Amino acid sequence: MIASARQALMTHPLKPLSYDGPASYEALHTAHYTEVLRLCRLLLANHHDAEEVAQEVFLKVYQKFQNKNQNQLMAWRPWLVRVSVNVCRDRRRSGWWKWWRGGSTEYEEANYPDAGKTPEEMLLGRETQGRIWRAFQELSARQREVFLLRYVDEWSTEQVANMLGISTGSVKRYLFRAVHHLRRVLGDRR
Amino acid sequence: MNRCLKDQALLSLRDGEGTGAERAHLAECKACAGRYRQLGTDLEAIAQTLREAPPPKSVGHRVRPFTIRWLPAAVAVGVALVLTWGGVRLWSPSAPAPLRGIADEEIWSAVEGFSADLFMLNQALAEELLGETGDLNSAGTGFDPEWPCEWYDVSFDGGVAGMPLSACVESNGDSGTRLPKPKD
Numbered sequence: 001m002i003a004s005a006r007q008a009l010m011t012h013p014l015k016p017l018s019y020d021g022p023a024s025y026e027a028l029h030t031a032h033y034t035e036v037l038r039l040c041r042l043l044l045a046n047h048h049d050a051e052e053v054a055q056e057v058f059l060k061v062y063q064k065f066q067n068k069n070q071n072q073l074m075a076w077r078p079w080l081v082r083v084s085v086n087v088c089r090d091r092r093r094s095g096w097w098k099w100w101r102g103g104s105t106e107y108e109e110a111n112y113p114d115a116g117k118t119p120e121e122m123l124l125g126r127e128t129q130g131r132i133w134r135a136f137q138e139l140s141a142r143q144r145e146v147f148l149l150r151y152v153d154e155w156s157t158e159q160v161a162n163m164l165g166i167s168t169g170s171v172k173r174y175l176f177r178a179v180h181h182l183r184r185v186l187g188d189r190r
Numbered sequence: 191m192n193r194c195l196k197d198q199a200l201l202s203l204r205d206g207e208g209t210g211a212e213r214a215h216l217a218e219c220k221a222c223a224g225r226y227r228q229l230g231t232d233l234e235a236i237a238q239t240l241r242e243a244p245p246p247k248s249v250g251h252r253v254r255p256f257t258i259r260w261l262p263a264a265v266a267v268g269v270a271l272v273l274t275w276g277g278v279r280l281w282s283p284s285a286p287a288p289l290r291g292i293a294d295e296e297i298w299s300a301v302e303g304f305s306a307d308l309f310m311l312n313q314a315l316a317e318e319l320l321g322e323t324g325d326l327n328s329a330g331t332g333f334d335p336e337w338p339c340e341w342y343d344v345s346f347d348g349g350v351a352g353m354p355l356s357a358c359v360e361s362n363g364d365s366g367t368r369l370p371k372p373k374d
Binding site: 038042128129132133136148151152157172175176179180182183186 | 197198201202205229232233235236237239240241
């Protein structure tokens, strides 16, 4: 259903709106789909779930386009991040049975940039990256969200707090715990 | 500030926060400066890994063994069974403990014999009263006013409560037993 809705959206261009982002749904999709997909993939650790969630997010974008006041300015990027985080959270909650059954094993192989490295460096790099991923999956959902938004997407602490609906103090606490855990893994390697 | 900075303070400094004293200490202390640089390097490496690479196949979801996956369900079912068994044991009526292990026929014959004797005694008393007074209403006057209606309360030793049977009932041949004469 989501795929068909997305197909319909792509074949029916929307009128340009006066806001601070791209002038059409297609432009918005082109500008932010990859970013939303990456965020969902990092939060869910499952490429197929991430694609479904990203399509669901852009379905909400389309609905927002339809209901939006023509003269209202809107910052789409924070809104997209907030909606993506919320939809990912809903997906994690609804997927308890999938988790119970052991989860999906359909993962693509790692495709790390290894150009210019010796085989030994490549092996060491892959091992380190694997440890980082494993440690990242061990974080709580909130710690993952905060760390991604703060250090991967490089939002400020206040922006992260606003997007997640928590206080800046809570953001700092989650960040510190996440960084402490991830660095401990890297420290074991050193 | 002489003491070295904590990791949380270093993280705050990296985020552009922290006090002036902490910044001054960071500028002076080589150990803290080294830790600060290492923190930045680690964070950059972690962020770069997460930013660039998809999750490797071997890292993503760990398939849990069958036993671990179903262990909580098995424990829950076991607890439910124990609770159900305990509830049934607690609420179901059970036989009195003294009767267990005793021959049922012996017990029931004793109970029936006692009941038969009791009814025979009551019937004889009632016939005697009716024969003397003519009706049940005036039969009550045959008793001592200080000892009303206690002829129904026959104790196990064959007497009336508070009084032996021989004192209140006289043998009268075929007619069986009768109450003592009412006082004039």
